[in-house]
Amino acid sequence: MSVSTENSSKTSKKKSSSRGGKGLWIQPLIVAVILVGYLIWLATANLSETERVTLAPSALWESTLEHLELTLVSALIVLVVGVPLGILLTRRPFQKASGVILVLANAGQSAPAVGLIVLLAFWQGFTFKAAVIALVLYTLLPILRNTIIGLEGVDRSLIEASRGMGMSSVATLWRVELPLASPVILNGVRTALVLLVGTAALAAFIGAGGLGVLIQTGMRLFLPSVLISGALLSSLLALLIDWLGRVIETFARPKGL
Template sequence: MWADYLEFWRDRYPDLLTAAREHLTISAVAILLGVLVAVPLGIYLSGNRKKWVHSVIFTIANLFQTIPSLALLALLIPLLGIGVKPAIFALFLYSLLPILRNTYAGFQSVDPSILESARGMGYSRTQQLLQIQLPLAFPYIMSGIRLTTVYVISWTTLAALIGAGGLGQLIVSGIGVNRTELIVSAAACAIVLALLADRLLGALEKHLSKRARTSKSEASLI
Protein backbone atom coordinates (compact mmCIF):
# COMPACT_ATOMS: atom_id res chain seq x y z
CA MET A 1 0.00 0.00 0.00
CA TRP A 2 2.70 2.48 1.03
CA ALA A 3 4.71 1.52 -2.05
CA ASP A 4 1.70 2.48 -4.20
CA TYR A 5 1.50 5.89 -2.54
CA LEU A 6 5.23 6.54 -2.95
CA GLU A 7 5.09 5.57 -6.61
CA PHE A 8 2.05 7.79 -7.09
CA TRP A 9 3.81 10.76 -5.48
CA ARG A 10 6.80 10.34 -7.79
CA ASP A 11 4.60 10.14 -10.88
CA ARG A 12 2.10 12.87 -10.00
CA TYR A 13 4.30 15.32 -8.08
CA PRO A 14 4.25 17.96 -10.88
CA ASP A 15 0.44 17.75 -11.07
CA LEU A 16 0.10 18.13 -7.30
CA LEU A 17 2.47 21.09 -7.31
CA THR A 18 0.53 22.82 -10.08
CA ALA A 19 -2.80 22.14 -8.37
CA ALA A 20 -1.46 23.42 -5.03
CA ARG A 21 -0.27 26.62 -6.72
CA GLU A 22 -3.70 27.15 -8.30
CA HIS A 23 -5.34 26.42 -4.95
CA LEU A 24 -3.20 28.98 -3.13
CA THR A 25 -3.74 31.60 -5.83
CA ILE A 26 -7.52 31.33 -5.64
CA SER A 27 -7.48 31.38 -1.83
CA ALA A 28 -5.03 34.27 -1.55
CA VAL A 29 -6.92 36.51 -4.00
CA ALA A 30 -10.24 35.85 -2.24
CA ILE A 31 -8.76 36.59 1.19
CA LEU A 32 -7.00 39.72 -0.04
CA LEU A 33 -10.26 41.05 -1.50
CA GLY A 34 -12.01 40.21 1.76
CA VAL A 35 -9.41 42.14 3.77
CA LEU A 36 -9.58 45.15 1.43
CA VAL A 37 -13.36 45.35 1.85
CA ALA A 38 -14.06 44.07 5.38
CA VAL A 39 -11.31 45.92 7.30
CA PRO A 40 -12.24 49.45 6.09
CA LEU A 41 -15.91 48.57 6.52
CA GLY A 42 -15.30 47.40 10.08
CA ILE A 43 -13.41 50.62 10.83
CA TYR A 44 -16.27 52.65 9.40
CA LEU A 45 -18.87 50.79 11.49
CA SER A 46 -16.84 51.25 14.68
CA GLY A 47 -17.15 55.01 14.28
CA ASN A 48 -20.73 55.03 13.05
CA ARG A 49 -23.41 55.58 15.71
CA LYS A 50 -26.39 54.63 13.54
CA LYS A 51 -27.52 51.22 14.75
CA TRP A 52 -29.59 50.53 11.64
CA VAL A 53 -26.44 50.78 9.49
CA HIS A 54 -24.71 48.17 11.68
CA SER A 55 -27.78 45.94 11.49
CA VAL A 56 -28.04 46.11 7.70
CA ILE A 57 -24.36 45.47 6.99
CA PHE A 58 -23.97 42.62 9.48
CA THR A 59 -27.22 41.05 8.28
CA ILE A 60 -25.98 41.06 4.69
CA ALA A 61 -22.60 39.60 5.72
CA ASN A 62 -24.39 36.93 7.77
CA LEU A 63 -26.65 36.15 4.83
CA PHE A 64 -23.68 35.25 2.64
CA GLN A 65 -22.59 32.72 5.28
CA THR A 66 -25.97 30.98 5.26
CA ILE A 67 -25.95 30.22 1.52
CA PRO A 68 -24.68 26.65 0.88
CA SER A 69 -21.40 26.62 -1.05
CA LEU A 70 -22.67 24.61 -3.99
CA ALA A 71 -25.79 26.75 -4.25
CA LEU A 72 -23.76 29.96 -4.25
CA LEU A 73 -21.43 28.65 -6.95
CA ALA A 74 -24.43 27.61 -9.03
CA LEU A 75 -26.02 31.04 -8.62
CA LEU A 76 -22.84 32.76 -9.78
CA ILE A 77 -22.43 30.72 -12.98
CA PRO A 78 -25.05 32.71 -14.96
CA LEU A 79 -23.40 35.96 -13.83
CA LEU A 80 -19.69 35.15 -14.04
CA GLY A 81 -19.56 31.94 -16.02
CA ILE A 82 -17.41 29.02 -14.91
CA GLY A 83 -13.80 28.94 -13.80
CA VAL A 84 -11.74 31.04 -11.44
CA LYS A 85 -13.83 34.23 -11.33
CA PRO A 86 -16.99 32.84 -9.71
CA ALA A 87 -14.88 30.73 -7.35
CA ILE A 88 -12.93 33.75 -6.12
CA PHE A 89 -16.08 35.85 -5.80
CA ALA A 90 -17.88 33.17 -3.78
CA LEU A 91 -14.91 32.72 -1.43
CA PHE A 92 -14.63 36.50 -1.12
CA LEU A 93 -18.24 36.68 0.06
CA TYR A 94 -17.61 33.95 2.62
CA SER A 95 -14.52 35.76 3.93
CA LEU A 96 -16.31 39.00 4.75
CA LEU A 97 -18.11 38.18 8.00
CA PRO A 98 -15.26 36.91 10.22
CA ILE A 99 -12.89 39.68 9.15
CA LEU A 100 -15.61 42.34 9.48
CA ARG A 101 -16.70 41.08 12.90
CA ASN A 102 -13.17 40.91 14.30
CA THR A 103 -12.21 44.32 12.92
CA TYR A 104 -15.29 45.87 14.47
CA ALA A 105 -14.68 44.12 17.80
CA GLY A 106 -11.03 45.21 17.79
CA PHE A 107 -11.85 48.88 17.34
CA GLN A 108 -14.68 48.69 19.86
CA SER A 109 -12.25 47.26 22.43
CA VAL A 110 -10.12 50.42 22.46
CA ASP A 111 -10.61 52.30 25.73
CA PRO A 112 -12.52 55.55 24.98
CA SER A 113 -10.55 57.35 27.68
CA ILE A 114 -7.36 56.81 25.67
CA LEU A 115 -8.94 58.41 22.62
CA GLU A 116 -10.26 61.27 24.72
CA SER A 117 -6.78 61.90 26.10
CA ALA A 118 -5.34 61.76 22.58
CA ARG A 119 -7.84 64.34 21.38
CA GLY A 120 -6.91 66.54 24.34
CA MET A 121 -3.28 66.40 23.25
CA GLY A 122 -4.14 67.51 19.72
CA TYR A 123 -4.19 64.16 17.91
CA SER A 124 -6.16 64.38 14.70
CA ARG A 125 -8.74 61.71 13.78
CA THR A 126 -6.26 60.15 11.36
CA GLN A 127 -3.49 60.10 13.98
CA GLN A 128 -5.80 58.44 16.48
CA LEU A 129 -6.72 55.82 13.89
CA LEU A 130 -3.20 55.01 12.71
CA GLN A 131 -1.22 55.46 15.93
CA ILE A 132 -3.64 54.21 18.57
CA GLN A 133 -6.72 52.36 17.34
CA LEU A 134 -5.21 50.33 14.51
CA PRO A 135 -2.24 48.97 16.53
CA LEU A 136 -4.53 48.01 19.41
CA ALA A 137 -7.10 46.38 17.10
CA PHE A 138 -4.52 44.57 14.96
CA PRO A 139 -4.51 41.31 17.00
CA TYR A 140 -8.28 41.08 16.58
CA ILE A 141 -8.02 41.75 12.85
CA MET A 142 -5.25 39.18 12.42
CA SER A 143 -7.28 36.62 14.34
CA GLY A 144 -10.16 37.10 11.89
CA ILE A 145 -7.86 36.85 8.88
CA ARG A 146 -6.24 33.72 10.30
CA LEU A 147 -9.58 31.98 10.84
CA THR A 148 -10.82 33.05 7.42
CA THR A 149 -7.68 31.79 5.68
CA VAL A 150 -8.06 28.28 7.07
CA TYR A 151 -11.73 28.18 6.08
CA VAL A 152 -11.12 29.55 2.59
CA ILE A 153 -8.31 27.10 1.83
CA SER A 154 -10.66 24.29 2.81
CA TRP A 155 -13.61 25.66 0.82
CA THR A 156 -11.47 26.21 -2.28
CA THR A 157 -11.61 22.47 -2.98
CA LEU A 158 -15.23 23.00 -4.07
CA ALA A 159 -14.07 25.39 -6.78
CA ALA A 160 -13.20 22.37 -8.92
CA LEU A 161 -16.91 21.74 -9.41
CA ILE A 162 -17.12 24.84 -11.62
CA GLY A 163 -13.83 24.28 -13.43
CA ALA A 164 -11.59 26.53 -11.32
CA GLY A 165 -8.90 23.89 -10.81
CA GLY A 166 -6.88 23.55 -7.63
CA LEU A 167 -6.53 20.52 -5.42
CA GLY A 168 -10.27 19.91 -5.60
CA GLN A 169 -9.86 19.03 -9.27
CA LEU A 170 -7.53 16.17 -8.34
CA ILE A 171 -10.01 14.97 -5.71
CA VAL A 172 -12.85 14.98 -8.24
CA SER A 173 -10.63 13.20 -10.78
CA GLY A 174 -9.68 10.62 -8.16
CA ILE A 175 -13.33 9.92 -7.45
CA GLY A 176 -14.04 9.64 -11.17
CA VAL A 177 -11.32 7.05 -11.82
CA ASN A 178 -11.57 5.40 -8.39
CA ARG A 179 -7.98 6.24 -7.42
CA THR A 180 -7.72 6.42 -3.63
CA GLU A 181 -4.10 7.58 -3.85
CA LEU A 182 -5.12 10.64 -5.85
CA ILE A 183 -7.92 11.55 -3.45
CA VAL A 184 -5.80 11.10 -0.32
CA SER A 185 -2.79 12.93 -1.74
CA ALA A 186 -4.80 15.97 -2.88
CA ALA A 187 -6.73 16.10 0.39
CA ALA A 188 -3.49 15.84 2.37
CA CYS A 189 -2.00 18.72 0.37
CA ALA A 190 -5.04 20.88 1.16
CA ILE A 191 -4.73 20.07 4.86
CA VAL A 192 -1.01 20.86 4.87
CA LEU A 193 -1.60 24.18 3.10
CA ALA A 194 -4.25 25.15 5.66
CA LEU A 195 -2.01 24.18 8.60
CA LEU A 196 1.00 26.02 7.17
CA ALA A 197 -1.06 29.15 6.53
CA ASP A 198 -2.47 28.99 10.05
CA ARG A 199 1.03 28.56 11.50
CA LEU A 200 2.51 31.45 9.52
CA LEU A 201 -0.36 33.81 10.29
CA GLY A 202 -0.25 32.71 13.93
CA ALA A 203 3.41 33.72 14.15
CA LEU A 204 2.60 37.05 12.49
CA GLU A 205 -0.32 37.57 14.88
CA LYS A 206 1.93 36.87 17.87
CA HIS A 207 4.49 39.38 16.62
CA LEU A 208 1.84 42.04 16.01
CA SER A 209 0.30 41.35 19.42
CA LYS A 210 3.60 42.21 21.05
CA ARG A 211 3.72 45.47 19.12
CA ALA A 212 0.12 46.17 20.09
CA ARG A 213 0.94 45.71 23.78
CA THR A 214 3.80 48.17 23.35
CA SER A 215 1.44 50.63 21.66
CA LYS A 216 -1.07 50.16 24.45
CA SER A 217 1.57 50.91 27.06
CA GLU A 218 2.57 54.05 25.19
CA ALA A 219 -1.04 55.07 24.73
CA SER A 220 -1.72 54.69 28.45
CA LEU A 221 0.93 57.34 29.10
CA ILE A 222 -0.90 59.93 27.02
Protein backbone atom coordinates in the same frame (compact mmCIF):
# COMPACT_ATOMS: atom_id res chain seq x y z
CA MET B 1 6.85 45.41 46.81
CA SER B 2 5.44 47.07 43.66
CA VAL B 3 8.86 46.94 41.97
CA SER B 4 9.21 43.22 42.62
CA THR B 5 5.68 42.61 41.36
CA GLU B 6 6.43 44.55 38.18
CA ASN B 7 9.66 42.64 37.64
CA SER B 8 7.92 39.30 38.16
CA SER B 9 5.19 40.24 35.68
CA LYS B 10 7.83 41.22 33.10
CA THR B 11 9.64 37.93 33.68
CA SER B 12 6.44 35.94 33.29
CA LYS B 13 5.64 37.80 30.05
CA LYS B 14 9.08 37.00 28.67
CA LYS B 15 8.71 33.33 29.62
CA SER B 16 5.26 33.06 28.08
CA SER B 17 6.39 34.78 24.87
CA SER B 18 9.42 32.49 24.60
CA ARG B 19 7.21 29.44 25.14
CA GLY B 20 4.83 30.79 22.50
CA GLY B 21 7.72 31.31 20.09
CA LYS B 22 8.95 27.76 20.57
CA GLY B 23 5.41 26.40 20.21
CA LEU B 24 5.04 28.11 16.85
CA TRP B 25 7.51 25.68 15.27
CA ILE B 26 5.65 22.51 16.27
CA GLN B 27 2.91 22.92 13.66
CA PRO B 28 5.16 23.34 10.58
CA LEU B 29 7.29 20.45 11.83
CA ILE B 30 4.23 18.20 11.92
CA VAL B 31 3.24 19.39 8.43
CA ALA B 32 6.76 18.67 7.13
CA VAL B 33 6.83 15.15 8.65
CA ILE B 34 3.43 14.26 7.18
CA LEU B 35 4.39 15.71 3.78
CA VAL B 36 7.67 13.75 3.69
CA GLY B 37 5.79 10.58 4.65
CA TYR B 38 3.28 11.21 1.87
CA LEU B 39 6.04 11.80 -0.71
CA ILE B 40 7.80 8.58 0.34
CA TRP B 41 4.52 6.68 -0.03
CA LEU B 42 3.93 8.31 -3.42
CA ALA B 43 7.38 7.27 -4.66
CA THR B 44 7.02 3.65 -3.51
CA ALA B 45 3.28 2.93 -3.92
CA ASN B 46 2.00 0.53 -6.55
CA LEU B 47 -0.17 2.91 -8.55
CA SER B 48 -2.15 2.42 -11.72
CA GLU B 49 -1.31 4.37 -14.88
CA THR B 50 -4.17 6.81 -14.24
CA GLU B 51 -3.04 7.36 -10.64
CA ARG B 52 0.57 7.92 -11.71
CA VAL B 53 -0.46 10.56 -14.25
CA THR B 54 -2.86 12.30 -11.85
CA LEU B 55 -0.39 12.23 -8.95
CA ALA B 56 2.70 13.14 -10.97
CA PRO B 57 4.85 15.76 -9.19
CA SER B 58 4.26 18.32 -11.95
CA ALA B 59 0.47 17.82 -11.75
CA LEU B 60 0.47 18.08 -7.95
CA TRP B 61 2.60 21.23 -8.07
CA GLU B 62 0.34 22.83 -10.67
CA SER B 63 -2.79 22.04 -8.60
CA THR B 64 -1.14 23.42 -5.47
CA LEU B 65 -0.18 26.66 -7.24
CA GLU B 66 -3.74 27.04 -8.56
CA HIS B 67 -5.06 26.49 -5.04
CA LEU B 68 -2.68 29.09 -3.64
CA GLU B 69 -3.60 31.56 -6.36
CA LEU B 70 -7.31 31.18 -5.56
CA THR B 71 -6.58 31.61 -1.86
CA LEU B 72 -4.22 34.58 -2.11
CA VAL B 73 -6.27 36.56 -4.64
CA SER B 74 -9.43 36.03 -2.58
CA ALA B 75 -7.58 36.88 0.66
CA LEU B 76 -6.24 40.12 -0.81
CA ILE B 77 -9.74 41.21 -1.90
CA VAL B 78 -11.24 40.23 1.47
CA LEU B 79 -8.60 42.26 3.31
CA VAL B 80 -8.98 45.30 1.05
CA VAL B 81 -12.77 45.20 1.45
CA GLY B 82 -13.26 43.82 4.97
CA VAL B 83 -10.88 45.89 7.10
CA PRO B 84 -11.73 49.34 5.64
CA LEU B 85 -15.44 48.50 5.70
CA GLY B 86 -15.16 47.39 9.32
CA ILE B 87 -13.39 50.65 10.20
CA LEU B 88 -16.02 52.67 8.35
CA LEU B 89 -18.87 50.94 10.20
CA THR B 90 -17.37 51.95 13.57
CA ARG B 91 -17.38 55.64 12.67
CA ARG B 92 -20.35 57.57 14.03
CA PRO B 93 -22.11 58.47 10.72
CA PHE B 94 -22.15 54.80 9.60
CA GLN B 95 -22.68 52.87 12.86
CA LYS B 96 -26.40 52.39 12.20
CA ALA B 97 -25.61 50.49 8.98
CA SER B 98 -23.32 47.98 10.72
CA GLY B 99 -26.20 45.69 11.69
CA VAL B 100 -27.47 45.41 8.11
CA ILE B 101 -23.98 44.88 6.65
CA LEU B 102 -23.19 42.16 9.21
CA VAL B 103 -26.48 40.39 8.44
CA LEU B 104 -25.60 40.40 4.73
CA ALA B 105 -22.07 39.11 5.43
CA ASN B 106 -23.48 36.44 7.73
CA ALA B 107 -25.91 35.38 5.00
CA GLY B 108 -22.98 34.90 2.63
CA GLN B 109 -21.27 32.55 5.08
CA SER B 110 -24.46 30.78 6.12
CA ALA B 111 -25.19 29.72 2.54
CA PRO B 112 -23.70 26.35 1.53
CA ALA B 113 -20.33 27.03 -0.07
CA VAL B 114 -20.94 24.67 -3.00
CA GLY B 115 -24.32 26.26 -3.72
CA LEU B 116 -22.84 29.76 -3.59
CA ILE B 117 -20.02 28.82 -5.97
CA VAL B 118 -22.37 27.11 -8.44
CA LEU B 119 -24.90 29.98 -8.40
CA LEU B 120 -22.18 32.52 -9.08
CA ALA B 121 -20.81 30.28 -11.82
CA PHE B 122 -24.15 30.41 -13.63
CA TRP B 123 -24.07 34.20 -13.31
CA GLN B 124 -20.37 34.89 -14.06
CA GLY B 125 -19.55 31.73 -15.99
CA PHE B 126 -17.54 28.70 -14.90
CA THR B 127 -14.39 30.72 -14.40
CA PHE B 128 -11.69 31.67 -11.92
CA LYS B 129 -13.49 35.00 -11.40
CA ALA B 130 -16.71 33.31 -10.25
CA ALA B 131 -14.77 31.18 -7.76
CA VAL B 132 -12.99 34.24 -6.32
CA ILE B 133 -16.25 36.18 -5.89
CA ALA B 134 -17.83 33.21 -4.10
CA LEU B 135 -14.81 32.77 -1.82
CA VAL B 136 -14.79 36.48 -0.96
CA LEU B 137 -18.49 36.46 -0.05
CA TYR B 138 -18.04 33.29 1.99
CA THR B 139 -15.08 34.53 4.05
CA LEU B 140 -15.79 38.24 4.44
CA LEU B 141 -17.61 37.84 7.78
CA PRO B 142 -14.68 36.92 10.12
CA ILE B 143 -12.54 39.90 9.08
CA LEU B 144 -15.45 42.35 9.02
CA ARG B 145 -16.84 41.19 12.37
CA ASN B 146 -13.47 41.08 14.12
CA THR B 147 -12.52 44.54 12.83
CA ILE B 148 -15.74 45.98 14.26
CA ILE B 149 -15.43 44.07 17.55
CA GLY B 150 -11.75 44.99 17.94
CA LEU B 151 -12.31 48.71 17.37
CA GLU B 152 -15.43 48.85 19.53
CA GLY B 153 -13.50 47.12 22.34
CA VAL B 154 -10.89 49.89 22.58
CA ASP B 155 -11.15 51.79 25.87
CA ARG B 156 -12.99 55.03 25.14
CA SER B 157 -10.94 56.88 27.76
CA LEU B 158 -7.78 56.24 25.71
CA ILE B 159 -9.44 57.66 22.61
CA GLU B 160 -10.65 60.72 24.52
CA ALA B 161 -7.18 61.18 26.03
CA SER B 162 -5.55 61.10 22.58
CA ARG B 163 -8.06 63.63 21.26
CA GLY B 164 -7.41 65.78 24.32
CA MET B 165 -3.70 65.75 23.45
CA GLY B 166 -4.57 67.36 20.11
CA MET B 167 -4.50 64.28 17.88
CA SER B 168 -6.90 64.26 14.95
CA SER B 169 -9.49 61.51 14.50
CA VAL B 170 -7.38 59.92 11.74
CA ALA B 171 -4.23 60.01 13.89
CA THR B 172 -6.16 58.52 16.81
CA LEU B 173 -7.38 55.71 14.57
CA TRP B 174 -3.89 54.86 13.27
CA ARG B 175 -1.88 55.39 16.46
CA VAL B 176 -4.32 54.27 19.17
CA GLU B 177 -7.37 52.36 17.95
CA LEU B 178 -5.88 50.09 15.28
CA PRO B 179 -2.82 49.03 17.32
CA LEU B 180 -5.04 48.14 20.29
CA ALA B 181 -7.56 46.33 18.07
CA SER B 182 -4.92 44.53 15.98
CA PRO B 183 -4.93 41.22 17.96
CA VAL B 184 -8.66 40.77 17.35
CA ILE B 185 -8.40 41.88 13.71
CA LEU B 186 -5.45 39.56 13.01
CA ASN B 187 -7.35 36.65 14.57
CA GLY B 188 -10.17 37.31 12.10
CA VAL B 189 -7.67 37.41 9.23
CA ARG B 190 -6.23 34.03 10.25
CA THR B 191 -9.72 32.51 10.50
CA ALA B 192 -10.61 33.84 7.04
CA LEU B 193 -7.41 32.46 5.50
CA VAL B 194 -8.05 28.95 6.85
CA LEU B 195 -11.65 29.13 5.59
CA LEU B 196 -10.38 30.22 2.18
CA VAL B 197 -7.96 27.30 1.85
CA GLY B 198 -10.63 24.76 2.74
CA THR B 199 -13.37 26.29 0.62
CA ALA B 200 -11.07 26.80 -2.39
CA ALA B 201 -11.15 23.02 -2.92
CA LEU B 202 -14.78 23.42 -4.03
CA ALA B 203 -13.73 25.68 -6.91
CA ALA B 204 -12.89 22.52 -8.88
CA PHE B 205 -16.61 21.92 -9.35
CA ILE B 206 -16.79 24.95 -11.69
CA GLY B 207 -13.50 24.28 -13.44
CA ALA B 208 -11.41 26.83 -11.50
CA GLY B 209 -8.68 24.29 -10.66
CA GLY B 210 -6.91 23.76 -7.35
CA LEU B 211 -6.41 20.70 -5.18
CA GLY B 212 -10.14 20.05 -5.33
CA VAL B 213 -9.52 18.59 -8.80
CA LEU B 214 -7.82 15.63 -7.13
CA ILE B 215 -10.78 15.12 -4.80
CA GLN B 216 -13.23 15.38 -7.69
CA THR B 217 -11.19 13.01 -9.87
CA GLY B 218 -10.82 10.47 -7.07
CA MET B 219 -14.58 10.48 -6.44
CA ARG B 220 -15.52 10.27 -10.12
CA LEU B 221 -13.08 7.51 -11.05
CA PHE B 222 -13.20 5.65 -7.71
CA LEU B 223 -9.51 6.21 -7.01
CA PRO B 224 -9.08 6.37 -3.21
CA SER B 225 -5.39 7.25 -3.44
CA VAL B 226 -6.14 10.33 -5.56
CA LEU B 227 -9.07 11.34 -3.34
CA ILE B 228 -7.01 11.02 -0.16
CA SER B 229 -4.08 12.87 -1.77
CA GLY B 230 -6.29 15.85 -2.56
CA ALA B 231 -7.81 15.91 0.91
CA LEU B 232 -4.42 15.46 2.62
CA LEU B 233 -2.64 18.17 0.64
CA SER B 234 -5.54 20.59 1.18
CA SER B 235 -5.41 19.92 4.92
CA LEU B 236 -1.63 20.39 5.08
CA LEU B 237 -1.92 23.65 3.15
CA ALA B 238 -4.62 24.85 5.57
CA LEU B 239 -2.40 23.98 8.53
CA LEU B 240 0.52 25.82 6.95
CA ILE B 241 -1.58 28.91 6.25
CA ASP B 242 -2.93 28.78 9.80
CA TRP B 243 0.66 28.67 11.10
CA LEU B 244 1.68 31.64 8.96
CA GLY B 245 -1.33 33.54 10.30
CA ARG B 246 -0.30 32.73 13.88
CA VAL B 247 3.27 33.88 13.19
CA ILE B 248 2.02 37.20 11.80
CA GLU B 249 -0.45 37.50 14.68
CA THR B 250 2.35 36.94 17.21
CA PHE B 251 4.99 39.27 15.77
CA ALA B 252 2.67 42.00 14.46
CA ARG B 253 1.03 42.45 17.83
CA PRO B 254 2.11 45.77 19.41
CA LYS B 255 4.59 45.36 22.26
CA GLY B 256 3.00 45.45 25.68
CA LEU B 257 -0.25 43.75 24.59
